Amino acid sequence: MLKTTPFTDIHIALGARMAEFAGYNMPIEYNGINNEHMCVRQGVGVFDVSHMGEFWVKGERAIDFLQYLTSNDVSRLEAGKAQYTCFPNGNGGIVDDLIIYMYSTTKYLLVVNAGNIDKDWEWVNAHNTFGVSLENASARMAQLAVQGPKATEMLQKLTDLDLQSIPYYSFREWSFAGVRPVIISNTGYTGAGGFELYFAPEHGKQIWDALFEVGKDYGLQPIGLGARDSLRLEKWYCLYGHDIDDTTSPLEAGLGWITKFVDGKNFIDRERLERQKAEGVKRRLVHFECQERAIPRHGYDICDAQANKIGNVTSGIMLPTTKVGIGMGYVKTEHAKKDNIIYINIRGKLIPAKIV
Secondary structure, X not given: OOEOOOOHHHHHHOOOEEEEEOOEEEEEEOOOHHHHHHHHHHOOEEEEOOOOEEEEEEOOOHHHHHHHHOOOOHHHOOOOEEEEEEEEOOOOOEEEEEEEEEEEOOEEEEEEOHHHHHHHHHHHHHOOOOOOEEEEOHHHXXXXXXXXXXXXXXXXXXXXXXXXXXXXXXXXXXXXXOEEEEEEXXXXXXXXXXXXXXXXHHHHHHHHXXXXXXXXXXXXXXXXXXXXXXXXXXXXXXXXXXXXXXXXXXXXXXXXXXXXXXXXXXXXXXXXXXXXXHHOOOEEEEEEEEOOOOOOOOOOEEEOOOOOEEEEEEEEEEOOOOOOEEEEEEEEHHHOOOOOEEEEEEOOEXXXXXXX
């Protein structure tokens, strides 16, 4: 049996194409991925992301625990701020990437990927030698992401909180659409602007109905996971299980900016990653644009001009905005220079692509 969200029946009633994702019955698209992509880029769309996982971390040594468990520098956070980071896995790879929300030095919320909830929950418990209190609140939290250039203006009609006062990677707990508390978070995964709303599942229909009532004047549409993937790829955001996983290091993936070797932060894999940084990585995640009309797919080989395999594609699409095939993939470091031409092996044909 597939898991459901508070909005599953609504998706089905709206005629969404549904499919399994991370054990959930999720909407892939409603009226076409390209249409939904452009709706978010030009207007406003709402995503059901209630399948994501949420863990509370509380206690006097909560910050020490998270400094050990994650790659980024948690000590730089302030109350009301969020931070993108990852769990190093002890073997040079990544357990998961996640966002940390700081309430205080003794209270944090971790938001993890849907497909990794069980794995992450086991991981944080296995490494809790700091006496912190851990709570898996995933089943008690629903989440909608409202994204697009019109999102802020539309959402402002449903709250008296000044949304313009919430900077990027910040959040507030407030009243929204008559529901309190709602976590209102400026940490989008589309690059189009907007907010995420976290609330108790029983308030799901009330919030959904309120959004679509005010959304009539803004062309609000429900958006599926297909467009969520194309939007994040257009912004070169990594997706766990494709571009990063237990076999990829954050340095290979271009995530050195969330891997902080600061004094006093002795996190999992620090020595290994410091050594890797000093010696240099043997492969790098690159972003590329196909120079001919083609769609690069996950798993396709990446080759040099002599047809020698130098890597593989991790994600790829035909971009709705430009009709250009774009993708991400790992290649040997010597081939990973900007503007370098690589070749995507698509059913035996080598398609040139430029690293951008």
